[in-house]
Amino acid sequence: MFDRFKEAPLARTVGGLFIALIVWVIARGQLSLEGALVLSLGIGALAALFVADILISRVIWTVPMVAVLIQFSIILMFLAPGDPFASEKNAPEAVVQQQKEQYGIDPSPFTFFGRYMKNLIVDGYLGPSISWRGRSVTDLLMPALPVSMSLGLLALTIASGIGLLLGLRAGVKPNSFTDYSSMGLALIGISLPNFVIGAFLMLMLAIWTGWLPVAGWGSYRHLIMPAITLALPFAAYIARLARSGAVEVMHEDYIRTARAKGLPEREVVGKHAFKLSILPVVSFLGPGTANLMTGSFVVEILFGVPGMGQYFVKGAINRDYYVVLGTLLIYVFIVVTMNLLVDLAYSWLDPRVRKTT
Amino acid sequence: MSAADTVETKAVKGTSLWQDAMRRLRKNQAAIISLIVLVIIVLLCFLGPTVLGLDGETQNTANPNARPTGEHIMGTDKLGRDYFARVLQGGQMSFLIALCATAVSLFIGVFYGAIAGYYGGLTDNIMMRIVDFLYGVPYMFLVILIMLLFTDKDRNNPIPVFAALGAVQWLTMARIVRGQVLSLRNQEFIEAARAMGASDARIITRHVLPNCIGPIVVYATLTIPAVILLESFLSFLGLGLELSWGLLVAEAIEVVNPIRMDWWLLVFPSILLGLTLLSLNFVGDGLRDALDPKRKRA
Numbered sequence: 001m002f003d004r005f006k007e008a009p010l011a012r013t014v015g016g017l018f019i020a021l022i023v024w025v026i027a028r029g030q031l032s033l034e035g036a037l038v039l040s041l042g043i044g045a046l047a048a049l050f051v052a053d054i055l056i057s058r059v060i061w062t063v064p065m066v067a068v069l070i071q072f073s074i075i076l077m078f079l080a081p082g083d084p085f086a087s088e089k090n091a092p093e094a095v096v097q098q099q100k101e102q103y104g105i106d107p108s109p110f111t112f113f114g115r116y117m118k119n120l121i122v123d124g125y126l127g128p129s130i131s132w133r134g135r136s137v138t139d140l141l142m143p144a145l146p147v148s149m150s151l152g153l154l155a156l157t158i159a160s161g162i163g164l165l166l167g168l169r170a171g172v173k174p175n176s177f178t179d180y181s182s183m184g185l186a187l188i189g190i191s192l193p194n195f196v197i198g199a200f201l202m203l204m205l206a207i208w209t210g211w212l213p214v215a216g217w218g219s220y221r222h223l224i225m226p227a228i229t230l231a232l233p234f235a236a237y238i239a240r241l242a243r244s245g246a247v248e249v250m251h252e253d254y255i256r257t258a259r260a261k262g263l264p265e266r267e268v269v270g271k272h273a274f275k276l277s278i279l280p281v282v283s284f285l286g287p288g289t290a291n292l293m294t295g296s297f298v299v300e301i302l303f304g305v306p307g308m309g310q311y312f313v314k315g316a317i318n319r320d321y322y323v324v325l326g327t328l329l330i331y332v333f334i335v336v337t338m339n340l341l342v343d344l345a346y347s348w349l350d351p352r353v354r355k356t357t
Numbered sequence: 358m359s360a361a362d363t364v365e366t367k368a369v370k371g372t373s374l375w376q377d378a379m380r381r382l383r384k385n386q387a388a389i390i391s392l393i394v395l396v397i398i399v400l401l402c403f404l405g406p407t408v409l410g411l412d413g414e415t416q417n418t419a420n421p422n423a424r425p426t427g428e429h430i431m432g433t434d435k436l437g438r439d440y441f442a443r444v445l446q447g448g449q450m451s452f453l454i455a456l457c458a459t460a461v462s463l464f465i466g467v468f469y470g471a472i473a474g475y476y477g478g479l480t481d482n483i484m485m486r487i488v489d490f491l492y493g494v495p496y497m498f499l500v501i502l503i504m505l506l507f508t509d510k511d512r513n514n515p516i517p518v519f520a521a522l523g524a525v526q527w528l529t530m531a532r533i534v535r536g537q538v539l540s541l542r543n544q545e546f547i548e549a550a551r552a553m554g555a556s557d558a559r560i561i562t563r564h565v566l567p568n569c570i571g572p573i574v575v576y577a578t579l580t581i582p583a584v585i586l587l588e589s590f591l592s593f594l595g596l597g598l599e600l601s602w603g604l605l606v607a608e609a610i611e612v613v614n615p616i617r618m619d620w621w622l623l624v625f626p627s628i629l630l631g632l633t634l635l636s637l638n639f640v641g642d643g644l645r646d647a648l649d650p651k652r653k654r655a
Binding site: 061073 | 486487492497498593594603609630637639642
C-alpha cells in the first residue's frame with residue numbers, strides 16, 4: 001500500500017512537507033490556526049504517501065527556486081533607485097525612517113527576505129500595501145484574482161478552440177490552400193502586438209459600431225473584447241503547434257491502418273489522430289500560461305480591467321515591495337500548477353511516456 | 358589546362374550546407390518577398406529622414422493633429438511634428454534595440470547552453486532546471502524589475518532596455534544550443550580534439566559551436582521580432598524608450614475616443630510594426646526550413 005513511499009522515503013518526506021507548507025500558507029489566512037495546521041499536515045501526509053512521483057519531484061525543485069526568485073526580486077528592487085516613500089517630498093529623515101520601520105522595510109535585502117518569509121510561512125501574511133494605504137496585499141489581490149482568472153480562462157478556451165481548428169485543418173492537408181491560408185493567418189496573429197489588435201477591435205466593435213462597451217468591467221459584455229485580444233496571439237501559436245503535430249501524426253502507421261479498415265476521414269482525424277496531434281499544444285500550455293499573463297498585463301490596462309496585472313505594474317513603479325512580491329507569488333503558483341496539470345495531461349494523452357509500474 | 362579538366366573539377370565540386378540552404382531559401386517566395394520588404398523598411402527608416410529631407414523635431418503648434426496631406430503624408434502629431442519622420446525615427450530605435458538585445462541574448466544563451474550540454478551530468482541538470490523554472494516565470498516580471506534599476510533620466514538611453522530584454526530572451530536559445538551540443542559532444546572529432554590536448558574552452562568555441570551555427574542563426578532571426586514585440590509592450594506600459602514604434606502606437610491608443618478619431622496616429626506605426634514583425638517571422642521560418650529540410654517534410 002505504501003510502495004511509493006518506500007521507494008524514496010527521503011524525497012517523499014521532503015515533498016510532502018513542502019506540499020504541507022504550500023497548503024498551510026494558503027489556508028492560514030482563511031482558517032484558524034488549528035484548522036490550517038490539521039488541513040496542511042493531512043494533505044501533506046497523503047501527498048507523501050500516494051501522489052505521483054512527478055508531482056513530488058516538481059515540488060522539491062520548485063519550492064527552493066521560488067524562494068531564490070523572491071530573494072532575487074528583493075535584491076533587484078532594493079538596488080533600484082528610489083524607495084516606496086519617495087513621493088513624500090521633503091519629508092524629514094526621521095519620518096521616512098519611522099515609516100520604513102512601520103512597514104518592516106529593512107536596510108538589507110537579506111534581512112528583508114528573512115522577515116518576508118517569516119511573515120509568509122508563519123502567518124500566511126503577504127504584507128501591507130505601501131502605496132495603497134491601509135490595505136493589505138491580500139485585500140488588494142483577492143478581488144482581482146477572479147477577474148484575471150476568468151479573463152485568462154476564457155482567453156485560453158477561445159485560443160484553444162480557434163488554434164486547434166485552424167491547426168488541425170492545416171496539418172491534415174499540408175501544403176494545400178487551407179494550410180497556407182491558416183498558417184498565414186496564424187503568422188499575422190503572432191506578429192501583431194496584442195494592444196494593436198485590441199485597439200483595432202476597440203475601434204471596430206466599440207467606437208464605430210457601438211456593439212460593445214469600450215472599456216471597464218461589470219457585465220459579460222466587458223469580457224468579450226479583452227478575452228479575444230488576449231486569445232488571438234495565443235491561438236496563432238496553438239495553430240502552428242497543432243499543425244506540426246498533425247502533420248507528423250498523419251504519417252504514422254496506425255493512421256494508415258485506421259484508413260485501411262475503411263473508417264471515414266472524420267473519425268480518423270477526430271478520434272485517432274487528434275490525441276497525439278495535440279501533444280505539442282499541450283506541452284506548450286505550461287509556458288504558454290506564462291505568456292498569456294504577460295499579455296494580460298497589457299490587455300488589462302488597455303481595457304481598464306481591474307485584474308492583477310495592473311497591481312504589479314503600478315506596484316513596481318511605486319516600489320511597493322509587498323504588492324510586487326505578492327503578485328509574483330500568485331502568478332508563479334498559477335504557472336507551476338498549470339505546468340503540473342500539463343505533465344499529468346501529457347501522460348494521459350500519450351501512453352508512451354507513462355511509467356510502467 | 359584542357360577543357361576536359363575544367364569540366365571535371367566542376368563535376369566534383371560539392372555544395373556546402375549554406376549553398377544548399379540558400380538555394381532552398383530562394384525557392385521560398387514568402388521568405389524572399391519578406392526579405393525585400395524588410396530591406397525596404399530598414400532603408401526607409403535609416404536613410405529616409407536624410408534623403409527625403411524630413412524633420413521630426415520642428416514643432417508647429419499652429420498645425421497639431423493634422424490629417425495626412427501632401428505635405429505631411431502621415432499627418433502630424435499633437436505638437437505639429439511631421440508624423441512620417443517620427444514613425445521612421447521610431448523604427449530606427451526599434452531596430453537598434455532589437456539587434457542589441459538579440460546579441461545579448463545570443464551571447465548568454467549560446468554559452469549557457471553550450472556549457473550545460475558539454476559538461477552534462479549534474480551541471481547540465483541544475484542549469485537546465487533553472488532554465489525550466491525561468492520559463493515558468495512570466496518574463497514580464499523580470500523585465501519590469503530589471504527596468505526599475507534605471508532611473509527615468511536614462512529612459513532615452515537604449516542600453517538598459519536592451520540589457521533587460523536580452524537578459525530574459527536567452528532561454529530558448531540555451532535549450533536549442535544545449536540539445537545540439539549534447540548530440541555533438543561524443544562524436545569522434547570532439548574526442549580527437551580532446552585527445553590532442555585541446556582545452557574545454559577551445560573545444561567549445563572552435564569545434565562544438567561552429568557545428569551549431571544553423572539553429573543559432575535561425576533562432577536569432579526569430580528572436581529579433583520577439584524583442585521588438587516585447588519592447589512595444591514595455592512602451593505601452595510606460596517603461597520603454599522615449600521614441601519607438603511601440604511608444605507611438607501606445608500614445609495613439611491613449612487618444613482613441615469616440616469623439617475625435619486621429620486614426621493616422623494609430624494606423625501608420627501599427628502597419629509598419631506589424632509588417633516588420635511579419636516579415637521577420639517569415640524570413641526566420643524560411644531560414645529554418647532551408648537549413649533543416651527534414652523538419653519541413655516531417
